[in-house]
Amino acid sequence: MKNFISNLNKAFENRLRLGIMSILITNEWVEFNTMKELLDATDGNLASHITALEKIEYLEVRKAFIGKKPNTSFRITKEGKKAFKDHIDGLEQLIKKSI
Amino acid sequence: MTEIDKQLSDLRQIRQLMERSSKFISLSGLSGISAGIIALIGAFAARWRIHDVLDFNNVVSYKAIPSFEILYSLMYELILLALITLILAVLAAFFFTNKKASERGESLFDSISMRMLVNLAIPLVTGGLFCLFLLKENISLIAPAMLIFYGLALINGSRYTVDHIRYLGMAEIALGLVAGLFPGKGLLFWAIGFGVFHIIYGAVMYYKLER
Numbered sequence: 001m002k003n004f005i006s007n008l009n010k011a012f013e014n015r016l017r018l019g020i021m022s023i024l025i026t027n028e029w030v031e032f033n034t035m036k037e038l039l040d041a042t043d044g045n046l047a048s049h050i051t052a053l054e055k056i057e058y059l060e061v062r063k064a065f066i067g068k069k070p071n072t073s074f075r076i077t078k079e080g081k082k083a084f085k086d087h088i089d090g091l092e093q094l095i096k097k098s099i
Numbered sequence: 100m101t102e103i104d105k106q107l108s109d110l111r112q113i114r115q116l117m118e119r120s121s122k123f124i125s126l127s128g129l130s131g132i133s134a135g136i137i138a139l140i141g142a143f144a145a146r147w148r149i150h151d152v153l154d155f156n157n158v159v160s161y162k163a164i165p166s167f168e169i170l171y172s173l174m175y176e177l178i179l180l181a182l183i184t185l186i187l188a189v190l191a192a193f194f195f196t197n198k199k200a201s202e203r204g205e206s207l208f209d210s211i212s213m214r215m216l217v218n219l220a221i222p223l224v225t226g227g228l229f230c231l232f233l234l235k236e237n238i239s240l241i242a243p244a245m246l247i248f249y250g251l252a253l254i255n256g257s258r259y260t261v262d263h264i265r266y267l268g269m270a271e272i273a274l275g276l277v278a279g280l281f282p283g284k285g286l287l288f289w290a291i292g293f294g295v296f297h298i299i300y301g302a303v304m305y306y307k308l309e310r
Binding site for chain 1: 102
């Protein structure tokens with residue numbers, strides 16, 4: 001059982017990070033505010049997890065301005081997609097083994 | 100919570116977020132029912148006006164061969180009637196879907212619903228403009244074209260909303276193609292596609308998902 005758990009990605013241990021990746025996997029560019037609403041998260045909390053995911057290059061950031069308002073969007077990277085898929089596969093195996 | 104319970108609830112959350120972030124799921128069945136009823140009323144009104152102006156039973160009467168003036172005024176009347184029907188049906192559909200959306204905490208005007216509306220609008224607007232050409236060239240193909248383009252619009256928009264709206268789209272396309280075989284019966288097919296199909300689809304949605 002141990003080796004199945006090792007298939008799970010440590011980067012996704014946090015609920016919010018898993019949530020961020022779930023949203024990005026089905027969408028092209030997602031704005032910060034949309035993300036915030038969907039995940040029901042606070043600005044600071046969301047920002048810190050996004051930064052963490054950006055650091056390991058699972059997502060990329062695009063900063064733009066709409067009028068004078070800053071507008072930040074995110075998109076999943078190739079590495080991020082692969083990591084998320086592997087994580088889900090890991091979950092699947094784990095559940096299969098335990099039933 | 101055991102490890103497995105945690106993973107299972109993770110999976111549930113992933114699934115829910117993937118769906119909620121990419122699909123507008125607050126379409127209400129009541130929207131379909133109300134739009135269908137309005138379409139039927141519109142179709143009956145149109146039928147009544149047509150039969151009032153053109154006497155199909157008495158071919159020897161003076162009404163049997165109407166002047167161009169009468170025909171044109173009937174045509175404008177029918178176009179106006181169609182526009183009113185369209186506006187009322189869209190308003191009714193918006194009303195019930197907006198109600199359901201606000202109950203579920205979805206917005207009718209966020210990026211997700213906008214994406215659905217844009218994808219719905221592309222074939223729909225194309226079809227609408229195409230029907231304007233048909234109005235000049237071949238009136239008998241207007242109803243089939245409306246049904247076919249509407250069906251294509253539903254299928255195109257279905258990627259961003261509840262999946263089973265695809266089936267309504269396919270049914271409208273099939274009906275539109277059949278309608279093409281029966282020139283002169285356009286209004287009847289129009290009433291079936293926009294009236295009866297909407298009511299059936301809306302009722303099934305409503306009883307299955309909302310009660």
